[in-house]
Amino acid sequence: xxxxxxxxxxxxxxxxxxxxxxxxxxxxxxxxxxxxxxxxxxxxxxxxxxxxxxxxxxxxxxxxxxxxxxxxxxxxxxxxxxxxxxxxxxxxxxxxxxxxxxxxxxxxxxxxxxxxxxxxxxxxxxxxxxxxxxxxxxxxxxxxxxxxxxxxxxxxxxxxxxxxxxxxxxxxxxxxxxxxxxxxxxxxxxxxxxxxxxxxxxxxxxxxxxxxxxxxxxxxxxxxxxxxxxxxxxxxxxxxxxxxxxxxxxxxxxxxxxxxxxxxxxxxxxxxxxxxxxxxxxxxxxxxxxxxxxxxxxxxxxxxxxxxxxxxxxxxxxxxxxxxxxxxxxxxxxxxxxxxx
Numbered sequence: 001x002x003x004x005x006x007x008x009x010x011x012x013x014x015x016x017x018x019x020x021x022x023x024x025x026x027x028x029x030x031x032x033x034x035x036x037x038x039x040x041x042x043x044x045x046x047x048x049x050x051x052x053x054x055x056x057x058x059x060x061x062x063x064x065x066x067x068x069x070x071x072x073x074x075x076x077x078x079x080x081x082x083x084x085x086x087x088x089x090x091x092x093x094x095x096x097x098x099x100x101x102x103x104x105x106x107x108x109x110x111x112x113x114x115x116x117x118x119x120x121x122x123x124x125x126x127x128x129x130x131x132x133x134x135x136x137x138x139x140x141x142x143x144x145x146x147x148x149x150x151x152x153x154x155x156x157x158x159x160x161x162x163x164x165x166x167x168x169x170x171x172x173x174x175x176x177x178x179x180x181x182x183x184x185x186x187x188x189x190x191x192x193x194x195x196x197x198x199x200x201x202x203x204x205x206x207x208x209x210x211x212x213x214x215x216x217x218x219x220x221x222x223x224x225x226x227x228x229x230x231x232x233x234x235x236x237x238x239x240x241x242x243x244x245x246x247x248x249x250x251x252x253x254x255x256x257x258x259x260x261x262x263x264x265x266x267x268x269x270x271x272x273x274x275x276x277x278x279x280x281x282x283x284x285x286x287x288x289x290x291x292x293x294x295x296x297x298x299x300x301x302x303x304x305x306x307x308x309x310x311x312x313x314x315x316x317x318x319x320x321x322x323x324x325x326x327x328x329x330x331x332x333x334x335x336x337x338x339x340x341x
Contacts, residue, residue: 035121037097041155041318043080045096047089052104060137064144069317070274071288076317078148095120098151101127103149110139112271124154132193171202179217179303184329199238209311211319214239217301226272228261231293235306249283266327269294278308292327
């Protein structure tokens with residue numbers, strides 16, 4: 001273990017600042033002179049008239065956007081919903097990052113569409129139409145995941161774009177040197193230490209919150225390396241090197257509430273995605289965790305990017321999603337070469 005042991009930092013968090021199956025998405029051709037879209041991350045402005053907002057349409061909208069985020073320590077909604085009438089859709093509201101137009105009119109057919117960058121750069125506007133309140137409720141209920149995913153994907157794309165412009169070069173270079181891949185780590189991440197050539201920990205510290213990343217690698221022994229039991233075993237083997245604030249305390253994976261593993265391809269690469277919770281052995285701290293494991297074929301190693309959040313008094317949703325977005329920027333040398341061909 002090198003000099004800087006990775007302390008789980010106790011650092012108030014300031015959080016200011018399309019799904020193809022749901023709708024087709026068309027980019028605006030306004031140009032590059034637009035101002036940036038405003039509003040807080042994961043905030044949606046619903047443009048809905050009063051009769052609908054106070055009736056079953058409004059109830060359905062509130063129910064959909066209040067669906068809980070999985071694998072956080074307390075209830076948090078998938079998106080934060082605000083509402084305005086059509087006559088109030090002007091000024092700074094008109095350039096909000098996420099807008100949902102809900103129109104109930106007997107002349108309308110049931111359907112939806114979306115436009116990017118209509119009034120501001122980075123904006124997504126989703127339009128949903130129906131001839132009656134009942135038809136609108138039915139459509140929204142049947143397509144709620146598509147509605148949510150459209151806005152969540154838009155937030156992800158904004159984060160990826162922002163991270164690519166504001167990189168933490170020192171840490172990116174260190175990760176590439178140790179593990180052979182790059183990712184667009186945003187500014188503010190600092191090293192918390194390394195262990196040999198197989199473990200690196202970095203984190204972004206807020207006054208009372210932490211976004212942490214442990215990257216580690218180990219020899220590949222076969223497909224069973226990506227089974228849940230083995231992923232947990234390897235995680236515990238590495239993160240026990242992340243000590244807590246008291247003597248004899250260290251990070252471990254909670255086994256009472258999961259974790260769970262799913263398999264997916266991101267930018268063509270296979271990943272095992274594990275979600276769950278972490279806590280400390282011999283102490284009282286914890287929070288959500290997620291990790292991605294993939295095979296580095298050239299070096300016959302499993303590479304794991306393990307992320308954790310500590311935020312006991314404030315929201316965890318945005319912190320966790322900020323870490324989730326990083327995986328979309330991961331590139332191995334072979335993938336970069338194929339892109340250049």
